[in-house]
Amino acid sequence: MFSFMEKQIIEDVLKAGKIAQELRRYAREIIVKDRSLFEIATLIDDKISELGAKPAFPVNLSINEIAAHYTPSFGDEGVAHGLLKVDIGIHINGYIADTAFSVDLEGSEENKKLIEAAEAAVSVSVSEFEIDKKLTEIGKKIGEEISKFGFTSISNLSGHSIERFVVHAGWTVPNYDSGQTDILEEGLYATEPFATNGHGRVRDGGKSGIYRIDKDVSVRDRFAREVLGWIAEEYKTLPFASRWIHKKFGSRGLLAMKQLEQAGVLYQYPQLVEVSNGKVAQAEHTVLLLEDGTKFVTTRED
DSSP states (O other): OOOOOSSHHHHHHHHHHHHHHHHHHHHHHOTTOOOOOOHHHHHHHHHHTTTTEEEEEEEEEEEETTOOOOOOOOTTBOOOOOEEEEEEEEEEEEEEEEEEEEEOOOOHHHHHHHHHHHHHHHHHHHHTTTTTTTHEEEHHHHHHHHHHHTTTTTTTTTTEEEEBSSSSOOEESSSSSSOOOOOOEEEEEOOOEEEEEEEEEEEEEEEEEEEOOOOOOOOOOOHHHHHHHHHHHHHHHHHHHHHHHHHTTTTTHHHHHHHHEEEEEEEEEEEEEEOOOOOOEEEEEEEEEEEEEEEETTTOOO
């Protein structure tokens, strides 16, 4: 964990949280049934910049059985429908706020109940955060809360600790009674329940449009090296979207990305799909845990 002793770090985290809250409100306003996913993502990208932040990862717009890891690429013809998960991460100077919510776009009572289950679980989990709390106790509360609604918590997805420029750091915040013996200490955490009417696990699916730099491997093509250099400077260790490369470099940039991916330099995350194709609702908040108290980064102002 990075140290939270410096006042500026705490201020950056809380500023990121306030911007993330505003982005949640904005996203709810612009998301309507059958609106282009690419348009929604682009509007959110632009709003992040307008608010003085940078993306910690591409906004995830995952539908129905896709639990996470989908963002529209250039030319994507997908539209908003069904049970849509909206996962937003932004940073200020590398200090990250991560938050998510779900929207029912088909007037489904089951979808609404799944959303209610995920939101109840994240509320319960946030209230459990305190120094020396066992992580498995938080996971147990999440699993029990989702079960009250007749659904299953996805066991192989979890919340996570956060470090500077690292969204998923070393610690996991489980979504069930995992039995792990780790206890909470001072740091930044995201709690991220997923409720499903399926079996409660995810598998790797198709391409996500979300990438990260994976290996330091030399490539011959000069333009590909130029693209890679810009990615490393702009996004550092953070995930990024192919649409951002297209915006900067055009179609040549996408060809360069393909070369870099084939060379093993870039890794493309797979979609995470519920194993029985059950529908999935997600909720997420970020919590800053300090020795002198808990600060709820994306849930409310302290």
